[in-house]
Amino acid sequence: MNQGKIYCYGGSIDIEGTILLDEFLEIDVVQLKFRQIKSAPTGRVEHSMCMYRGQILIIGGRTQKKIFNDCKTYSIGSDKWNQIEFEPAHRFGHQCTVYEDTIIVTGGSDGQLILDDVWLLVDLRTWIRLEIKNPLPIFRHQAALAMKEYLIIFGGCTFDGKRCNDNFYALNIVTLKWIELPKVSRHPYPRVQHTMLCLLHQSREDILVIGGLNYQDLSILNFSQMANLVDLQPQSSLMSYRSHTVEREEFLQDIPLEVQNIEEGTSFLELGKYYEWKIESNQEMKFTPRTGHSVVQCQENLFLFCGSDETTIVNDMHCYNIFKKQWEQIAPKGILPSPRSGCKGVAHQHDIYYFGGYTNRRGEYFNDLYVFDTKLRQWNQIRTTREIQPRVDMSLVINNEKLYVFGGADGSNRFNDLHCFDIQNNQWVKLQTHGQIPSPRFGHTAEVYKNQMYVFGGWDGFKTLDELYTYSFASNYWYLEKVRNKPPSRYRHSSTIIGYSIYIFGGVDAAMTRYNDLYEFNCELKEWKFIETAGNTPSARTFHQLCSYETNIYLIGGNDGTKKNNDMYSIQVFDHRFSDLSSISQLEIQSTIVPKENGLISILKNQVNELGQRLREEQEFNLCQICSSKDINSVFLECGHRFCCYECSNKLELCKICLKKPSRIIKIFVV
Structure with a gap:
């Protein structure tokens, strides 16, 4: 900000970074006006930007085909652009910050490697590379801040973009040594693309960590007490680098009152609400307490259908608008499915497909297939050329316009068969699969990621299971995943997927112990993680439903061992996808034309890649x-x-x- 004006440049309007912006905007926050400054540099993303002596610097960045190593300057007031010779390597995802009379550039990637170099730009003329005595891996998209004699960095992600971190380091710019700062209570969650600021007020210096991709929180650390904790003693100034000192500006007038009144201590004050359970208002709940219902997210709505309440089996339909936070009971057109419990649903465009279910253990089991048009709010039964055995507690997923039903039970038998329904020709096909085929089970969960179906848990008739299987749609092959830190065995839990993370909640084991824990499985790293949550944690339960919208998970209903519920909870989690940063290592200056392949060649290539990946995972495990x-x-x-x-x-x-x-x-x- 400069004299009440904010300057914004570049970026992309899509998450893949394909549609770039070269707009350079000046926003007057006092008069609430903005103007576009002409002759801006080439559009880009993942560049860095800072203000120095009345000039704005734009350093590096990338497009999908090019990585920049330029340094553009804009003189405020004159609307003139200049270019400074740029000595560091091409880079993106780096950080620049102003310290006294120098600009510090650090970290980022050149498209092949993570860069751990630290550069000083003195008087906008001379580049100096600091010879760090104990180099450490600096990550991409970390936040950097200069305070006293230290360059503070926090967070960032690995080169492939798949793992973010909460590392906290300080570089003494005089002694040229990195110091790892200790993690204290309420340490912020790992993150990328966040901001760090220095807040000066009274006799305190605080570090503010603000936001990040999928975060809207604010964390504050008393830097003075942290400095005493790790013995960060003041050193001599950068006399060899600077010609004069730029005074720090104290800014407090726009900070909310609750942030001004910071408690003393060395812990972060976390004001965010991530990984915190919230009770969604039940004043507008239209449905009875129940279990065995189906909840499917379709666009901005959650559709709840069927289930078993305290008195009977039902077939009513309810809709929850996520934006309005309101429930309504739907009076649908068409012929409704008969009342049932344990039915499974999955969304495709504006339609929801429902399969199976039962009335009770000794009652009727179903194998019918219905589709509900959410726009017309109309039911239609799909007449198929071939039927599969009636069942309940199976899993239902969709991949490439095909439905897949796995497992389930019919009261006498448990299944481990896999059936495929082609939406285009209304036909069921039983797949003859290969590999490490799971044992017969029901009450498991299944999610789809990158042309694979992930199946976890269930009941095999003798015990609850903690196995995780993947089924490859490309090779028609089952794999038993070798993973560590597995959740306890369970069935009739529920799951949802956000990005490449599968989340499971609740369930019950063979000893009838119910759970209210939240686990995350990272499909890229192939590892489980227990999620520590706060807030109004739901009671332990089973036969409930999870679904998600963007980064929010919703939990609805279920049985807690004493009663059936119609409560609703939500929790916001972290989406690790960023923008598929792993593809950046393949950037090329010139575009290449990839010839189209026929379907068979594509399938064979997918199978070869899959087997190669499996071999690497086996070796690494x-x-x-x-x-x-x-x-x-x-x-x-x-x-x-x-x-x-x-x-x-x-x-x-x-x-x-x-x-x-x-x-x-x-x-x-x-x-």
């Missing part, structure tokens, strides 16, 4: 998690955990997984 060079060949007793080689195990006092001291460590041999 057996590698020591500490040295990453030797195979895992040790087991910790009595906990039984395996995660490292025998050489690394002798250096540990505690088990890395359960943090318990082992009674002994055994070397194992694989033959």
